[in-house]
Amino acid sequence: MKVLVIGANGQIGKHLVSFIQENDKLEARAMIRDEKQAPYFKELGAEIAVVDLEDEIEAIAKAADGVDAIVFTAGSGPNTGKDKTLMIDLDAAVKTMEAAKEAKVKRYIMISSFDTTREAIQSAPESFAPYVVAKHYADEWLKSTNLDYTIIHPGLLTNDSGKNKVELATTVARGEVPREDIARVIVESLINDSTIGKEFQVVGGSTPVEEAVKSV
Amino acid sequence: MKVLVIGANGQIGKHLVSFIQENDKLEARAMIRDEKQAPYFKELGAEIAVVDLEDEIEAIAKAADGVDAIVFTAGSGPNTGKDKTLMIDLDAAVKTMEAAKEAKVKRYIMISSFDTTREAIQSAPESFAPYVVAKHYADEWLKSTNLDYTIIHPGLLTNDSGKNKVELATTVARGEVPREDIARVIVESLINDSTIGKEFQVVGGSTPVEEAVKSV
Numbered sequence: 001m002k003v004l005v006i007g008a009n010g011q012i013g014k015h016l017v018s019f020i021q022e023n024d025k026l027e028a029r030a031m032i033r034d035e036k037q038a039p040y041f042k043e044l045g046a047e048i049a050v051v052d053l054e055d056e057i058e059a060i061a062k063a064a065d066g067v068d069a070i071v072f073t074a075g076s077g078p079n080t081g082k083d084k085t086l087m088i089d090l091d092a093a094v095k096t097m098e099a100a101k102e103a104k105v106k107r108y109i110m111i112s113s114f115d116t117t118r119e120a121i122q123s124a125p126e127s128f129a130p131y132v133v134a135k136h137y138a139d140e141w142l143k144s145t146n147l148d149y150t151i152i153h154p155g156l157l158t159n160d161s162g163k164n165k166v167e168l169a170t171t172v173a174r175g176e177v178p179r180e181d182i183a184r185v186i187v188e189s190l191i192n193d194s195t196i197g198k199e200f201q202v203v204g205g206s207t208p209v210e211e212a213v214k215s216v
Numbered sequence: 217m218k219v220l221v222i223g224a225n226g227q228i229g230k231h232l233v234s235f236i237q238e239n240d241k242l243e244a245r246a247m248i249r250d251e252k253q254a255p256y257f258k259e260l261g262a263e264i265a266v267v268d269l270e271d272e273i274e275a276i277a278k279a280a281d282g283v284d285a286i287v288f289t290a291g292s293g294p295n296t297g298k299d300k301t302l303m304i305d306l307d308a309a310v311k312t313m314e315a316a317k318e319a320k321v322k323r324y325i326m327i328s329s330f331d332t333t334r335e336a337i338q339s340a341p342e343s344f345a346p347y348v349v350a351k352h353y354a355d356e357w358l359k360s361t362n363l364d365y366t367i368i369h370p371g372l373l374t375n376d377s378g379k380n381k382v383e384l385a386t387t388v389a390r391g392e393v394p395r396e397d398i399a400r401v402i403v404e405s406l407i408n409d410s411t412i413g414k415e416f417q418v419v420g421g422s423t424p425v426e427e428a429v430k431s432v
Binding site for chain 1: 272273297298299301302303306307310334337338342343345346349350352353357360
């Protein structure tokens with residue numbers, strides 16, 4: 001199963017490509033914006049596609065040619081300019097879904113924000129609300145497509161070492177979660193078709209990732 | 217026919233409420249953010265609803281109670297902060313559509329931007345693209361609802377006096393158009409059900425507004 005990792009050079013993306021390359025069932029194509037970011041991924045034996053997410057859908061579709069799944073883990077982050085929130089977290093996300101259709105890739109995994117519901121928008125602090133709005137509409141768009149989607153809603157991301165243990169359910173109490181463990185959750189989601197059509201929140205916890213994802 | 221004008225205190229909105237009040241078939245409820253904006257509309261004999269578009273859907277639905285149509289002519293404009301672009305041009309617009317459903321209002325007229333297609337997003341200058349993205353998704357959301365929508369795409373808006381003459385079609389060449397004439401186009405769209413399910417661009421031209429709208 002070949003997986004296009006969009007946002008590969010991000011912190012989750014780097015862990016993810018590494019885990020994919022370690023997994024016998026999976027191989028990665030790292031989508032990066034700049035050729036200079038390539039060495040890390042080449043060293044892991046991953047394929048490379050250099051595409052700017054602000055390019056046209058066709059460029060993304062070309063990068064997705066021949067893959068079996070797409071993971072969207074790109075993000076402007078909540079602290080970039082709000083213009084990038086609109087262009088990346090919403091519009092680029094939707095463009096990758098359209099690219100998936102063009103490239104006839106059915107499987108799509110979205111790394112969303114912890115809570116993208118209407119209630120979360122209304123109760124978010126003013127500076128954070130636009131980010132939640134962008135993620136909300138990207139998630140809604142994905143759910144309206146015919147893609148075999150999974151939407152992963154991580155808690156507060158940390159750079160702590162992963163514990164390979166999480167709490168994972170439709171809704172869980174807010175909490176932190178290492179980016180490394182989110183990358184593990186993505187890998188398990190890719191190899192468990194029971195996650196198709198599902199969305200769930202993930203924070204640090206006590207259940208092994210493999211078991212937690214199977215329980216979805 | 218009672219019409220809730222959202223963004224009544226904007227420059228198109230003020231013309232629109234005035235034209236609605238002059239029309240025997242129509243009456244206006246002006247939705248404004250601040251009670252201080254009320255005197256202009258009270259003088260015209262319009263009803264008033266004071267609601268902030270960043271409030272919850274229920275507050276907007278309450279303002280829409282008992283009306284027959286909603287016109288969305290609010291806008292952060294292309295020159296406000298991009299956070300407001302996300303919160304008003306996209307999210308508030310969608311909230312008013314959800315409010316329309318809750319209040320069982322079927323007719324909905326959106327004042328969009330001149331070109332909100334994917335091609336327009338890709339070719340827009342970097343500073344303008346986020347605004348086009350926000351309007352694009354609001355339009356797409358509207359088209360996915362069961363509302364009896366009309367989407368009006370005005371050319372470059374000016375404060376010139378209206379001429380009551382326009383060029384209006386699915387696509388027209390870029391050009392200027394007075395806000396006053398867009399308000400006239402909205403009024404004619406409200407009273408012509410042939411505009412339901414349609415979207416069209418409008419610039420200044422030589423066809424009387426009434427005739428132009430009927431030709432849609």
